[in-house]
Amino acid sequence: MRAPAxxxxxxxxxxxxxxxxxxxxxxxxxxxxxxxxxxxxEVRAIIGPNGAGKTSxxxxxxxxxxxxxxxxxxxxxxxxxxxxxxAARGGIARTFQNVALFKGMSALDNIMAGRTLRMRRGLLWxxxxxxxxxxxxxxxxxxxxxxxxxxxxxxxRKVLVARLPYGLQKRVELGRALAMEPDLLLLDEPMAGMxxxxxxDMSRFIVDVNxxxxxxxxxxxxxxxxxxxxxxxxxVLDHGVKIADATPDExxxxxxxxxxxxxxxx
Amino acid sequence: MLYRxxxxxxxxxxxxQAIFPIVQDRWFMWGLIAFGFLVLPLFANQYLYTExxxxxxxxxxxxxxxxxxxxxxxxxxxxxxxFMAVGAYASxxxxxRLPDTNLIVVFxxxxxxxxxxxxxxxxPSLRIKGFYLAVATLASQFFLEWVFARVxxxxxxxxxxxxxxxxxDLFGFPIQTxxxxxxxxxxxxxxxxFAAKNLVRGRIGRMWMAMRDMDIAAEIIGIRPLHAKLSAFxxxxxxxxxxxxxxxxLRLGSWEPLAFDINRSFQILFMxxxxxxxxILGSFLGAAFIVLxxxxxxxxxxxxxxxxxxxxxxxxxxxxxxVMIVFFLIVEPHGFARLWAIAKEKLRLWPFxx
Numbered sequence: 001m002r003a004p005a006x007x008x009x010x011x012x013x014x015x016x017x018x019x020x021x022x023x024x025x026x027x028x029x030x031x032x033x034x035x036x037x038x039x040x041x042e043v044r045a046i047i048g049p050n051g052a053g054k055t056s057x058x059x060x061x062x063x064x065x066x067x068x069x070x071x072x073x074x075x076x077x078x079x080x081x082x083x084x085x086x087a088a089r090g091g092i093a094r095t096f097q098n099v100a101l102f103k104g105m106s107a108l109d110n111i112m113a114g115r116t117l118r119m120r121r122g123l124l125w126x127x128x129x130x131x132x133x134x135x136x137x138x139x140x141x142x143x144x145x146x147x148x149x150x151x152x153x154x155x156x157r158k159v160l161v162a163r164l165p166y167g168l169q170k171r172v173e174l175g176r177a178l179a180m181e182p183d184l185l186l187l188d189e190p191m192a193g194m195x196x197x198x199x200x201d202m203s204r205f206i207v208d209v210n211x212x213x214x215x216x217x218x219x220x221x222x223x224x225x226x227x228x229x230x231x232x233x234x235x236v237l238d239h240g241v242k243i244a245d246a247t248p249d250e251x252x253x254x255x256x257x258x259x260x261x262x263x264x265x266x
Numbered sequence: 267m268l269y270r271x272x273x274x275x276x277x278x279x280x281x282x283q284a285i286f287p288i289v290q291d292r293w294f295m296w297g298l299i300a301f302g303f304l305v306l307p308l309f310a311n312q313y314l315y316t317e318x319x320x321x322x323x324x325x326x327x328x329x330x331x332x333x334x335x336x337x338x339x340x341x342x343x344x345x346x347x348x349f350m351a352v353g354a355y356a357s358x359x360x361x362x363r364l365p366d367t368n369l370i371v372v373f374x375x376x377x378x379x380x381x382x383x384x385x386x387x388x389x390p391s392l393r394i395k396g397f398y399l400a401v402a403t404l405a406s407q408f409f410l411e412w413v414f415a416r417v418x419x420x421x422x423x424x425x426x427x428x429x430x431x432x433x434x435d436l437f438g439f440p441i442q443t444x445x446x447x448x449x450x451x452x453x454x455x456x457x458x459x460f461a462a463k464n465l466v467r468g469r470i471g472r473m474w475m476a477m478r479d480m481d482i483a484a485e486i487i488g489i490r491p492l493h494a495k496l497s498a499f500x501x502x503x504x505x506x507x508x509x510x511x512x513x514x515x516l517r518l519g520s521w522e523p524l525a526f527d528i529n530r531s532f533q534i535l536f537m538x539x540x541x542x543x544x545x546i547l548g549s550f551l552g553a554a555f556i557v558l559x560x561x562x563x564x565x566x567x568x569x570x571x572x573x574x575x576x577x578x579x580x581x582x583x584x585x586x587x588x589v590m591i592v593f594f595l596i597v598e599p600h601g602f603a604r605l606w607a608i609a610k611e612k613l614r615l616w617p618f619x620x
Contacts, residue, residue, distance in 0.1 A: 062486065088488030100486075102479035104544065105472070113472040117488035121469070123497070129464035134280070137468060141279045180487060 011041040014073075015184060015216050016061065021070030023056055023240075030056040031067070032240045038184065043210050044218045045231035045248075049260060052237040054220045055097060058186050061218070062087040062094055075183065088117060093182035097189045097220075099169045103162040107172045110161055111147060114179030115140045147175050151205060167198040174205060178215075185209065187219040191226055199226060206230060228252065236260065285463055302452050307445055315444035316517070322550075322557045323448075323455045324512045329537040329549035330462050331505030336535075337543035338466055339498035340478030341391050345403035347530035348410030349503045350510025351523060353380040355420045357511035358429055362422055369436045373454070373511050380507020381500045383410070388499030392492060407531055414523040421522075430520030447516040454512065458505060463546045465501065474498050475544070506534075536587065540594050542603025551602040559586065 017037035023030045031053045038044045046054050059065045061072070063082040071078055074090060082090075093114075102110050119140060125133035148157055151171050156164060161172055170190060177185055190206065191199045203226060209215050221227050227234065228248040236244040236251060238260040244251050251257055274289055276282040286292040310319065328350060335341050357376035360367055367375075387406040391399050414420050421429050434441045441450050465471055476484035477494040485491065514521050533556060541552020560583050567574040574582075598604055 064482075084482075084485040085488050085490050088486060094486055096483070100480050100483035102476050102483065104479050105475050109472055109475070113476050113484075113489075114487050116469055116473055116476075119469045123465075123470060123501070126465050126468040126470050127461040129285075129468060133468065137283065138279045141283065145279070176487065 011214065013040055014038070015040040015075065016218075017073045018061070019071045019073075021060060021067045021072065023053075023060055023065055023067045030240050031060065031237075033069075034237065034240070034242045035070075036235050036242065036245055038216060038218055039233075040183075040216050041210075041214055042216060042232040043206070043230050044216075045227045045234045046218060046220050046237065047222075047224075047227055047234060047251075048237035051239070053240040054237055055188055056240075057237065058094065058188055058218070058220065061184075062092045062186060088180065091180075091183035092186065093177035093180040093184070094186035095170070095173045095177050095188060095190060097192060099166070099173050101161045101169055101173055101176070103160070105161065106158050107153060107161055107164065107168075107175075108144065108148070108157040110172055111144045111175045111179045112140065114176040115144065117180065144175075144179055147178050150178075150208070151175050152201075167194055170194070170198075170202065171205075174202075178209065183216060185215050185217045187217060187221075189220050189222065191221060191223055199223065203230060283467070285460070285467070299456060302456075303449065307449065310445070310448070312444050315448045317561065318557065319448050320444070320451055320517050322554050323451045324509050324517055325534065325537060325557060326550045326553040327455050327458060327512065328506050328509035328534050329541060329553045330459065330546055331502045331509060332534050333538050333541075333543065333546065333549045334462065334466070334474070334505065335498050335502035336538060337545065337548075338471060338478060339474040339495060339502075341388070341495060341498060342396065342400040343403040343502075344400050344528070344531050344535065345387060345406040345410070346506055346534040347526040347528060348407040349380045349384055349506040350513060350530060351410055351414050351526035352383045352503075353377055353507025353510030354514035354521065354526065355414055355429075356380065356507070357515065358431060359420065359422075361431060369434055369441065373508050373515075376511035377504040377508040380510065381504040384499045384503020384506070385496050388496050388503075391495045391499065404528075407528055411523050411527060414526075426522070428520055428522040431515050432519065434515065441516070451512055451516055454508070458508065459546065459550075462505065466546065470497060478544075536591060540590060540601050542601030543599070545601070545603035547606065548601050548603030551606070555602065556587075559583065 014037045017035075019035045021034050022032055034053075034057070046057055048054055056065060060067050063084045063086060066081050072082075073079075074092070102113060105113070119136055121133040121136050125131070129137070148154055151174065153168065153171055153175065156168060156172075161169055164172065174187075174190065187206070190202050194202065206217060206219070207230065210217050219227075219231070221230075231248055234244070234246065234248050234251045235242060236254070236257050238256075243256045243260055244254045246254065276287070281287070284292075286295055306319070328346060331349075332343060332346050335343050353373075353376035356379035357372045360375045361372050383406075387403060390402045394402060415427060418424075421427055432442075436450065439446070441447055466474070473484070473489050473494045474497075476487070476489055477491065477498075481491060484494065510526065514525070518525060537552035537556050538549065539552070540555055541550070542548025563579050563583050563586070567579070594601055
């Protein structure tokens with residue numbers, strides 16, 4: 001796998017910033033005036049109790065939802081509205097809380113689909129599948145095989161993903177996101193429903209992706225052990241409001257966070 | 267024992283991605299094509315050509331077209347007959363007004379016109395899905411039928427509404443006898459069949475299948491619904507348009523809009539369902555099945571010595587079709603193509619239990 005497409009932002013600088021973002025559905029205010037940033041090269045965790053607005057936050061970042069208020073700046077460009085495929089084009093990849101794979105395709109085809117944006121040859125070349133089209137297909141297959149090796153899913157590459165167990169499906173989904181060679185990788189509960197061993201594997205992949213390829217990662221996770229070990233900085237949301245934004249150690253001691261998770265006596 | 271891939275090691279991604287990765291399949295395919303071009307013409311008679319081979323091949327092409335749209339991209343369409351009519355009448359009008367046009371150009375023009383109309387009627391698919399899209403394409407079917415029946419320019423003001431073509435030729439070679447027609451159709455189907463298989467294995471095919479399986483995730487990886495759906499409508503309609511022109515020119519010879527009515531749409535849809543959604547092979551199997559069953563039902567009672575009236579036979583045909591379709595929807599939604607895949611799995615092990 002190649003290093004992600006070079007962007008002009010150096011490590012440690014702000015890759016994505018959200019300023020005063022608010023999102024509501026009718027009367028329900030999912031996100032209220034939240035600001036935070038993600039720096040290039042870091043692992044940023046977004047945590048909070050159920051219904052805190054974490055997934056909505058990711059949906060705002062990659063264009064599923066359009067916030068009513070606020071500014072989002074990604075790679076130095078501020079945007080008003082954006083569709084998910086624009087986000088993909090800009091270098092944002094993501095995985096879903098409930099695996100969203102293409103069930104009728106093999107693991108290999110799913111990951112190959114992740115390279116759609118990087119393939120160029122048009123319809124007529126594809127019809128003939130000779131020369132440049134074949135060469136392109138094979139070049140991308142090589143990249144995809146590197147991802148398959150990295151995620152240790154060689155044995156299942158030709159298997160329909162619908163037949164795979166959940167843990168492997170999660171891995172294939174991560175593979176599809178990696179195939180896009182993103183600048184920013186959004187992971188929505190990558191460990192949900194996994195046993196300890198699977199969690200360890202997944203943590204290892206996340207650390208490797210971050211360290212070897214320098215991919216910036218924003219992840220939502222409920223397993224606090226995982227969050228504290230993996231992330232550089234943590235945003236805590238509760239009822240759509242940001243209640244803390246600090247390093248894992250500081251967040252652990254923050255009284256607001258403890259109250260949000262454990263409740264307070266009234 | 268014969269169908270075994272043991273010892274066939276892939277040493278490059280190129281060979282792993284070949285159209286028929288297994289040697290036996292490759293030989294079988296070449297053998298089948300050689301048989302079609304060289305051996306069949308030695309003994310086939312007119313009945314075999316006009317009632318079996320030509321219809322199966324042309325309708326396979328239409329089924330591939332619908333399969334691209336419905337099986338690969340997941341957009342249900344009931345407008346197949348209408349798009350076939352567009353191909354047929356576009357080709358007819360080009361040949362009528364420019365009689366010297368090469369036959370290949372004529373059929374390409376039919377396909378391209380159907381493509382344009384298909385994309386136009388595909389635009390609603392960006393907003394609506396499933397049943398609602400089926401209804402929208404049904405509207406296109408009725409609209410196109412109406413256009414060709416009522417707008418006299420398309421039928422060159424023929425009083426009966428029926429148009430005809432005759433004395434076709436390609437580069438000076440006549441395409442008039444059933445055998446010549448068959449060879450021409452076979453060549454077209456082989457070329458377009460391989461092209462379709464290539465297309466669905468590549469980037470564009472993955473784009474369509476992604477749209478079919480999970481449109482939200484498809485958008486996340488950068489696939490624009492507009493591109494994916496309209497390109498599926500375009501390619502699908504092209505195939506269907508070419509099939510329509512072939513059907514009109516080489517199967518019927520003279521035809522009226524009724525040849526492309528809603529029953530044609532359903533016939534092609536049944537082929538795709540019975541043959542296998544999302545399979546090029548299935549398109550051929552489905553077309554063969556639907557064309558051969560009525561012929562079989564016609565012949566079988568006579569051969570078995572059970573006299574049946576023609577009315578009875580046509581009733582039986584409907585009943586058997588109905589049963590087959592319900593059966594396939596329940597038991598094997600992926601049709602003959604999946605049955606074939608399962609048979610291949612079993613063949614790899616046979617005669618050992620595992």
